[in-house]
Amino acid sequence: MNQEMLTTPITADLVRGALDLEYTERGILPHRLPAAARQRIPDGQLAMAEAQPSGVRLVFRTAATLVELDVIATKRVYAGMPPRPDGVHELLADGRLAGQASVPEGDTLTIDMATGTMRTEPGPVRTLRFGDLPGEEKDVEIWLPHDESTQLVALRTNAPVHSVQSGDRKTWLHHGSSISHGSNAATPTGTWPAVAAALAGVDLVNLGFGGSALLDLFTARAMRDTPADLISVKIGINLVNSDAMRLRAFVPAVHGFLDTIRDGHPTTPLLVVSAIHCPIHEHTPGPCSFDPAGLREGKVRFTATGDPAETAAGKLTLTTIRDELARIVKERSATDANLRHLDGLALYGEADHAELPLPDNLHPDAATHRLIGERFARLAFDGWS
Incomplete structure (x- = not known):
């Protein structure tokens, strides 16, 4: 049975752990350094690292039992090195792990450590699905991969989404x-x-x-x-x-x-x-x-x-x-x-x-x-x- 899915714009009030959101032609790229700091970055290593969303997560409240997130992942390939595992997305419902998912494809960043060169090839948008979630209202967190740059494209749920205030949490x-x-x-x-x-x-x-x-x-x-x-x-x-x-x-x-x-x-x-x-x-x-x-x-x-x-x-x-x-x-x-x-x-x-x-x-x-x-x-x- 098909379920009607609602699309919710991904705005800053749904994102935690990022200091800046870059709106690209293809999606939203969370950054862990603000634009002024990124202008000072002297090398590709830090530019790559700060765009990997360690600690960055989507946070919202919903009664949805199904959540879909469209993303563009950046897959790193090191020349002459073993392949890296796919980054993991984790969904927590009221603080408890309720699902994990990865996407096998995306943009490809090839890094040659011998020459210090990097080359990026664009790849497809892929969809993460988290189903069988509890049907009551709950706080949902989707933690993005800590080591895989991820553009956020679209968020869909089968129930409305509301932003969550941090309350008295430090x-x-x-x-x-x-x-x-x-x-x-x-x-x-x-x-x-x-x-x-x-x-x-x-x-x-x-x-x-x-x-x-x-x-x-x-x-x-x-x-x-x-x-x-x-x-x-x-x-x-x-x-x-x-x-x-x-x-x-x-x-x-x-x-x-x-x-x-x-x-x-x-x-x-x-x-x-x-x-x-x-x-x-x-x-x-x-x-x-x-x-x-x-x-x-x-x-x-x-x-x-x-x-x-x-x-x-x-x-x-x-x-x-x-x-x-x-x-x-x-x-x-x-x-x-x-x-x-x-x-x-x-x-x-x-x-x-x-x-x-x-x-x-x-x-x-x-x-x-x-x-x-x-x-x-x-x-x-x-x-x-």
């Missing part, structure tokens, strides 16, 4: 690296920030950018201008594995990043988080590179290529960064009562690595994302709410 604004972005997590609600937000009962705005937590001031300015009740910044791994700066530049860059956030949030609780345990970079600086032996086996693994002796000249390691962040926060907290520090080793340390090793030497797997999210919810949100 907004948590977080910035970090690919681990915060969700690399190697299996689903969008399985990234560690999504896990922590669900446990703490807060609305997440996730500015975790794969390869791009580099203390960029345009990111700090975006955070400065974004309403938030709680803010956290996770600093370390990208600065080491990109070999982006030395200790002399790192310390004032951290101060500048925090100063910029404080310009817009002078008293908002602000948490500085250091990197989780990562053996390849604990005492060895970057740059980080693909492990050739792993590639010959058809596996993606990373290795550190720096010389530990160069730390004496200011090259950064995770150990150095953790020590400096603890010192910086202690110094600043003398005049900033709402600034706190969290050692990343409390989220995932050496003992955890022995039990749950990083599969590619850099990123946690799905089980470890959950572990980190559970620990963050307990350690970070205590005393904030």
Whole structure:
């Protein structure tokens, strides 16, 4: 039996977790950085990462038992690398998982790591269907894939849709690296920030950018201008594995990043988080590179290529960064009562690595994302709410 479907325009009041919506000829592309910040992006890596909708979801109230969402996904293909799994969309009804769906086709972005080139070929619009939903009025969230850029084309339901206000829920604004972005997590609600937000009962705005937590001031300015009740910044791994700066530049860059956030949030609780345990970079600086032996086996693994002796000249390691962040926060907290520090080793340390090793030497797997999210919810949100 055919059901009459109602089309609801996808407007900003239905989208959470995005700082900007770009209206293209084909659909609506959520961005996690505003247009002014995107104009400052110096490379394709960050441009790609900020357009991947980690933490972005459609939120509405409806009695619909059937929801359809037309999307254009961007499928990434890395030359010479194993194929990537399709991104997962998850539908939650009143906070409980009620469906998962993927689309197998879309635009294709081919990336050649050897030459640094990217090529995009347009693909089709595809429809996600979530059926057999409870028939009573309920809050629906459709979480977009954390690692697959997705244009929203049309939303259809078999009952009217109403926007939902956030009520008294606090907004948590977080910035970090690919681990915060969700690399190697299996689903969008399985990234560690999504896990922590669900446990703490807060609305997440996730500015975790794969390869791009580099203390960029345009990111700090975006955070400065974004309403938030709680803010956290996770600093370390990208600065080491990109070999982006030395200790002399790192310390004032951290101060500048925090100063910029404080310009817009002078008293908002602000948490500085250091990197989780990562053996390849604990005492060895970057740059980080693909492990050739792993590639010959058809596996993606990373290795550190720096010389530990160069730390004496200011090259950064995770150990150095953790020590400096603890010192910086202690110094600043003398005049900033709402600034706190969290050692990343409390989220995932050496003992955890022995039990749950990083599969590619850099990123946690799905089980470890959950572990980190559970620990963050307990350690970070205590005393904030």
